[in-house]
């Protein structure tokens with residue numbers, strides 16, 4: 001689809017006319033392929049849409065050098081309008097969760113269900129934001145390979161980091177070919193707003209999923225988020241930040257077990 005003159009790539013599979021379609025929003029620095037196993041597990045019963053956020057995968061960044069979470073959310077909104085889909089269940093992984101919370105805040109009437117995976121509602125500390133901007137500068141100067149080498153290990157649990165095949169699989173879901181997109185998302189994350197209030201204003205069905213070995217966003221933050229949302233939390237034992245890859249079967253069954261609550 002073309003949105004504001006930019007190509008926005010997405011996959012759209014499966015069926016399930018009686019249920020709102022599911023939109024899976026990837027994290028940083030991934031592309032929509034990170035959801036491949038989940039798409040396979042869900043598409044027999046549900047329509048599943050997985051976009052590449054601007055500047056990731058096959059989606060173009062466009063002229064801006066900052067991708068705000070609201071920009072990503074607006075692209076999803078435009079995608080739903082383009083597909084003539086009135087309401088969806090949104091899942092967001094990590095940065096995808098930041099995007100989804102921004103979407104819920106501004107487009108609540110389009111949200112039938114909310115899934116937050118290994119994410120947090122709060123903004124960066126001043127120190128974290130500064131570090132991100134320094135990384136963005138380095139990515140613009142040197143390319144994204146160093147970041148992908150670092151992230152493809154960090155997103156896994158300490159045990160899974162020793163599994164070369166799993167590290168390779170995680171790296172394969174990332175987008176080294178778009179350093180400008182990566183730098184723009186880093187700058188956007190550094191500027192993101194506090195979305196904690198959305199957790200108490202959102203009244204629909206929600207699910208929180210995390211891994212107990214997540215070193216990027218500790219599981220206790222997900223537990224706190226689930227309390228504020230008044231929603232169940234599934235803590236996957238032995239999973240790091242990328243539970244959908246590290247504990248595929250348990251991850252997919254958590255989603256499938258909860259989805260019937262969304263009408």
Ligand code: MLT
Nearest residue numbers: 027028093094095096216
């Ligand atoms: C992600 O997986 O999307 C990132 O770890 C999020 C972040 O850097 O805050």
